[in-house]
Amino acid sequence: MVGGVDAVIVLMAIMNHSQAYFAALTAIAGSLIGSLILFLIARKGGEEYHRRHTSSPRGAKLRAWFHEYGLLTVFIPAFVPIIPLPLKIFIISAGALEESTLTFSMVLLAARIPRYLFLAWLGSRLGNDTLPYLRQHIWELILLASILFVLLYLAVRIVHNQRITKSPSTVPE
Numbered sequence: 001m002v003g004g005v006d007a008v009i010v011l012m013a014i015m016n017h018s019q020a021y022f023a024a025l026t027a028i029a030g031s032l033i034g035s036l037i038l039f040l041i042a043r044k045g046g047e048e049y050h051r052r053h054t055s056s057p058r059g060a061k062l063r064a065w066f067h068e069y070g071l072l073t074v075f076i077p078a079f080v081p082i083i084p085l086p087l088k089i090f091i092i093s094a095g096a097l098e099e100s101t102l103t104f105s106m107v108l109l110a111a112r113i114p115r116y117l118f119l120a121w122l123g124s125r126l127g128n129d130t131l132p133y134l135r136q137h138i139w140e141l142i143l144l145a146s147i148l149f150v151l152l153y154l155a156v157r158i159v160h161n162q163r164i165t166k167s168p169s170t171v172p173e
Helices: 004-015 017-053 057-069 072-079 087-096 101-136 138-166
Strands: none
Touching: 004 017, 004 101, 017 087, 017 101, 057 138, 072 087, 072 101, 072 138, 087 101, 101 138
16 A cells, blocks of 8 residues: 555654655655666666667567657556556666656656645645545545546647647658
8 A cells, every 4th residue: 555655755744744745845856866867777778678679560669659658657656646556667668768868757757746745735634544545545546547547648649640740741742
């Protein structure tokens, strides 16, 4: 269930309401720094491995798919508390598949800021009832994560299709 950084933020909010948001901001910074370190290590060490294994037509399709939609696989587990989704493997993949460092950072921040600030707010409001509340509403959070993934996926598809439609034709007349 809730553990690690999420639990620390909630416990800080319960013990000292005035430090809840400071704990959340610290967690956001720590998450970004730690994830960027892993991302950059994967970029340096994994690019040759991925080049070898994504040079086939099937591998090239995987690489293209990840460049288009892969950061959704970073956003969802970074955003949704409680549900233990494997974030590290997607961070490593994003680094090894040479995603933009700035884009990766923005996606991670877009997920972590609301997550950690929400947990700080919830812990300040509910106190000791926070963790039972989160456990009690796990299915709603799973549903939220699923809906969010589908909506973001559709948004990326729409943007992708608009880009294709607007790009000038490369076929000579």
